[in-house]
Amino acid sequence: MADRPMSRKSKKNNSLTYINRMRSLMLIVYTAIVVTAIMLVSYITAEKTNRVFVQKVNSLTSSLSMQMKLNLEEYIDRMETIATLAFAEELAYTYDATDPDNDEYESINIEKTVTDKLYSLCIMDNFVDYGIVYGNGRTVGKISNGTSTLFGDGLYEELSSMIAGTKSDSIWFTGYGGNYKRIYYVKRVHEHAVLFISFYADELNEVFDNPETLADMSIYLVNQDYNILYAKSGEEVGESLPEDLLSRIENRDAASFMDNEYLVSVNKCNDWYVVCSIPTPLIMGEIRDMKKSIYLIALVAALLAMLACDYLTRQLVKPVRDMVADLDEKAMRDRLTGIFNKLTFEELATNSLANSLKSEKRVLLILDIDDFKQVNDTLGHAGGDRLLEHMGASLRKVFSDDDYLGRIGGDEFAVLMHSVAEYQGNISEYVEEKCSSLMEEFARNDIVRDEKCHVSISIGIAESPKHGKDFDTLYHNGDKALYKAKNSGKNQYCFYDASMEGSETK
Amino acid sequence: MKKKALAVFLALAMALLSACGNEQVIHEQTEQTKITLSWWGNDARNEYTLAAVKLFEEKYPGIKVKCSYTEWSGYEKRNQARMFSDTECDVMQINVGWLAQYSPDGKGYYDIEKLSDTFDLSNFDEDMLNCGRRNGILNAVPIAMNAETIYINKSIYDRYDLAVPKTWDDFFNAAKIMKKDGIYPLAGATKSIWLFCIAYVEQQKGKTFFNDKDEITFDEKDFEMMIDFYKRLVEESVIPKVEDFQRYQIDNGVYAGTVAWVSDAMNYFQAVIDEGSEVVVADYPVLGNVKSGTGWYEKPATMYAISEHTEHPKEAALLLDFMMNSAEWAELQGIEKGIPVSRSARDHLEKAGLMSGIQYEASRVMEQNEEIKPMNSHIEEEGLYQNFIDACDKVIYEKSTAEEAAKQLTELYRTII
Numbered sequence: 001m002a003d004r005p006m007s008r009k010s011k012k013n014n015s016l017t018y019i020n021r022m023r024s025l026m027l028i029v030y031t032a033i034v035v036t037a038i039m040l041v042s043y044i045t046a047e048k049t050n051r052v053f054v055q056k057v058n059s060l061t062s063s064l065s066m067q068m069k070l071n072l073e074e075y076i077d078r079m080e081t082i083a084t085l086a087f088a089e090e091l092a093y094t095y096d097a098t099d100p101d102n103d104e105y106e107s108i109n110i111e112k113t114v115t116d117k118l119y120s121l122c123i124m125d126n127f128v129d130y131g132i133v134y135g136n137g138r139t140v141g142k143i144s145n146g147t148s149t150l151f152g153d154g155l156y157e158e159l160s161s162m163i164a165g166t167k168s169d170s171i172w173f174t175g176y177g178g179n180y181k182r183i184y185y186v187k188r189v190h191e192h193a194v195l196f197i198s199f200y201a202d203e204l205n206e207v208f209d210n211p212e213t214l215a216d217m218s219i220y221l222v223n224q225d226y227n228i229l230y231a232k233s234g235e236e237v238g239e240s241l242p243e244d245l246l247s248r249i250e251n252r253d254a255a256s257f258m259d260n261e262y263l264v265s266v267n268k269c270n271d272w273y274v275v276c277s278i279p280t281p282l283i284m285g286e287i288r289d290m291k292k293s294i295y296l297i298a299l300v301a302a303l304l305a306m307l308a309c310d311y312l313t314r315q316l317v318k319p320v321r322d323m324v325a326d327l328d329e330k331a332m333r334d335r336l337t338g339i340f341n342k343l344t345f346e347e348l349a350t351n352s353l354a355n356s357l358k359s360e361k362r363v364l365l366i367l368d369i370d371d372f373k374q375v376n377d378t379l380g381h382a383g384g385d386r387l388l389e390h391m392g393a394s395l396r397k398v399f400s401d402d403d404y405l406g407r408i409g410g411d412e413f414a415v416l417m418h419s420v421a422e423y424q425g426n427i428s429e430y431v432e433e434k435c436s437s438l439m440e441e442f443a444r445n446d447i448v449r450d451e452k453c454h455v456s457i458s459i460g461i462a463e464s465p466k467h468g469k470d471f472d473t474l475y476h477n478g479d480k481a482l483y484k485a486k487n488s489g490k491n492q493y494c495f496y497d498a499s500m501e502g503s504e505t506k
Numbered sequence: 507m508k509k510k511a512l513a514v515f516l517a518l519a520m521a522l523l524s525a526c527g528n529e530q531v532i533h534e535q536t537e538q539t540k541i542t543l544s545w546w547g548n549d550a551r552n553e554y555t556l557a558a559v560k561l562f563e564e565k566y567p568g569i570k571v572k573c574s575y576t577e578w579s580g581y582e583k584r585n586q587a588r589m590f591s592d593t594e595c596d597v598m599q600i601n602v603g604w605l606a607q608y609s610p611d612g613k614g615y616y617d618i619e620k621l622s623d624t625f626d627l628s629n630f631d632e633d634m635l636n637c638g639r640r641n642g643i644l645n646a647v648p649i650a651m652n653a654e655t656i657y658i659n660k661s662i663y664d665r666y667d668l669a670v671p672k673t674w675d676d677f678f679n680a681a682k683i684m685k686k687d688g689i690y691p692l693a694g695a696t697k698s699i700w701l702f703c704i705a706y707v708e709q710q711k712g713k714t715f716f717n718d719k720d721e722i723t724f725d726e727k728d729f730e731m732m733i734d735f736y737k738r739l740v741e742e743s744v745i746p747k748v749e750d751f752q753r754y755q756i757d758n759g760v761y762a763g764t765v766a767w768v769s770d771a772m773n774y775f776q777a778v779i780d781e782g783s784e785v786v787v788a789d790y791p792v793l794g795n796v797k798s799g800t801g802w803y804e805k806p807a808t809m810y811a812i813s814e815h816t817e818h819p820k821e822a823a824l825l826l827d828f829m830m831n832s833a834e835w836a837e838l839q840g841i842e843k844g845i846p847v848s849r850s851a852r853d854h855l856e857k858a859g860l861m862s863g864i865q866y867e868a869s870r871v872m873e874q875n876e877e878i879k880p881m882n883s884h885i886e887e888e889g890l891y892q893n894f895i896d897a898c899d900k901v902i903y904e905k906s907t908a909e910e911a912a913k914q915l916t917e918l919y920r921t922i923i
Contacts, residue, residue: 105903
């Protein structure tokens with residue numbers, strides 16, 4: 001009994017563990033493939049979308065910037081055209097207030113006439129200044145207090161020096177004396193006179209009116225030194241273009257850039273530059289949200305795929321598991337009696353006893369059908385089989401589900417009674433009662449009652465831990481008790497006692 | 507069952523795919539009602555008005571205000587062109603004289619009383635509203651009251667041991683002392699000097715320029731006196747010719763005094779005050795026993811009107827109410843146009859501690875003077891003061907005698923009025 005092969009249960013457990021392991025492996029591999037595939041597709045989709053979005057935004061912003069430049073050019077052209085209209089008035093370019101031969105009264109009247117003419121030319125636009133200043137400081141036309149205060153006595157000299165050396169004898173400027181409120185255009189009229197116009201820089205708000213969808217865009221007009229002449233925000237005027245923008249557009253006339261920080265575009269307009277910028281995170285907010293959504297959907301899809309895989313693999317291994325369980329069940333049971341076979345019974349009984357506490361009581365019954373050979377001889381093997389089936393049925397009927405029932409030989413059976421552990425009364429009486437019941441139940445069979453056969457059952461009884469703590473010892477002692485029962489006339493049961501030591505076994 | 511579930515799944519997938527393919531992308535643009543606003547003014551006024559308009563647009567995001575602004579010179583002609591072509595701005599700053607010019611029957615501007623559910627008129631006294639009524643119709647609402655005022659740079663006068671002038675002769679006496687240094691005791695733009703001369707003659711003659719029937723009461727002798735007075739002012743270097751008036755010469759200390767509107771005070775003198783000069787509001791100059799203020803006129807500084815042709819009267823009224831009664835606008839505007847007549851605006855300014863400074867002082871002098879009369883708006887007509895200066899120039903440059911010039915002027919005025 002000591003060299004029992006690897007238990008059936010262990011084999012069964014090993015098989016199931018292997019199946020489970022393979023199922024888990026399948027699940028992991030499948031999930032990994034699916035998640036990787038989904039994530040890869042999602043990543044490629046998101047990145048591709050991102051790239052397309054960036055290109056489109058960059059393109060649209062570049063177009064907007066170009067439109068701003070065109071707006072500015074158109075505005076400047078219009079202002080220059082209106083300024084040039086002054087030359088349509090002959091007196092405006094023929095009169096020279098510095099001529100010493102001028103009659104003072106005539107001069108006053110000419111200046112009034114020219115002033116009226118100039119006023120009428122600029123009447124419908126928001127000009128701050130539209131006039132001519134002469135070398136002697138006299139002015140005609142519309143000259144604002146702001147400009148008079150800003151330039152004081154030096155109006156002619158300052159304006160004249162600005163256009164000196166320019167090809168067209170004209171120039172646009174702002175920021176004189178740190179004042180960026182007005183933008184000036186100056187053009188020489190003749191040797192002793194310059195025409196100048198000005199308008200408030202705020203007029204450019206209309207020129208640089210960006211759509212509400214790009215309300216966060218910063219728009220600057222900067223000069224060749226990249227000093228801000230106009231800012232959409234109204235702030236920063238007079239300051240240098242911020243370094244992070246300057247570094248991106250410096251020395252470029254028309255370009256658009258986009259990186260992780262800024263989307264910047266620049267377009268040259270005459271000697272100035274229109275610079276549009278917007279922080280990239282502001283415009284990429286939507287695409288960022290979209291990417292988050294894509295990855296979230298991918299994650300959910302991966303989870304669903306994992307759950308589906310889990311379900312499918314369960315379904316896949318279920319027949320195998322059932323088959324293994326069925327085979328295992330069949331391997332454990334004696335097919336004739338329906339109770340455990342010898343190997344299973346021994347394994348279960350051994351484990352049960354090994355795992356029992358010292359205080360827990362167990363009783364092992366070793367049973368043998370007396371004169372079973374006569375049945376085979378008289379009724380044939382079919383009769384013997386019927387008797388064995390009856391024996392199995394009797395055992396199942398008398399003993400509880402907690403007790404292990406096993407066929408351990410051709411006509412030999414064993415019962416490990418767990419139910420005694422919970423029995424409060426005298427265990428011997430309890431066992432005796434069970435044995436009597438079994439014998440009565442067994443005797444109810446036709447074969448047993450057949451006088452030709454004379455079959456009965458003998459039972460050897462050993463108690464644990466009193467008669468042994470392990471299965472082998474208990475079996476050995478139970479067998480001795482069975483031997484005693486057989487020798488004492490059969491059809492009876494017999495408890496093991498120490499006096500049987502040295503006696504033979506069955 | 508499984509087939510049914512598969513069919514449902516496929517149907518849903520198809521529906522989703524087809525929905526994705528045909529999705530219509532719609533972006534709703536914010537629709538704004540565009541109204542226009544026009545005003546005249548200097549840099550400071552333009553800046554705070556633009557800032558206040560931004561606040562209005564933030565408060566009413568459905569309204570976009572397009573601004574049209576310039577300095578005074580030119581605004582009058584632009585306004586004339588717009589009024590006669592029916593293309594005036596929805597809300598406009600107007601001069602009181604334009605009511606008679608563009609709305610003789612009261613129908614030239616929108617009847618603001620029709621908008622009283624939007625524009626709170628309860629902040630205005632009835633006599634103030636009457637300034638803006640034509641033929642019983644409320645055409646305009648005054649912002650503040652205004653009058654020509656004498657500002658004296660006391661620091662310069664002190665340098666010459668001269669007291670702040672009280673009489674006409676004081677100016678001539680000051681000129682005798684300041685002349686050697688090229689300093690004028692007084693200076694002024696054309697219209698200011700025109701009214702200055704009228705005040706002198708009214709005190710001399712004891713009559714007003716206009717009678718109650720809008721008729722000019724001055725005769726040839728009176729105009730001759732006006733011309734002579736102007737000629738004397740120029741020739742004795744009390745003032746520079748109006749053609750030579752340069753605003754920046756106040757900053758340079760060339761003008762020791764200026765006759766200008768109450769509403770010009772900050773614009774003209776804040777710079778010299780900031781540099782340490784003491785500028786005071788002088789009494790209106792007098793002749794003999796005449797009371798100070800005689801011959802001087804007050805008028806609404808400026809007014810706001812709504813176009814008769816506006817397509818958005820409700821939005822225009824919202825803007826008008828914001829400009830006249832709101833704390834935001836009042837605090838940005840301060841007393842740049844004078845002390846507001848709107849009680850609500852005054853309360854906001856008092857709470858904000860903005861009722862102070864040279865402009866406030868000028869307003870107080872005007873308000874406390876009992877001799878100043880309401881101005882007949884015709885007196886500001888360009889044809890009157892420009893022709894007066896032309897006549898004066900003729901006399902100064904000896905192209906005509908004062909008597910001849912006065913006669914021509916009298917005839918000319920008959921055609922104008």
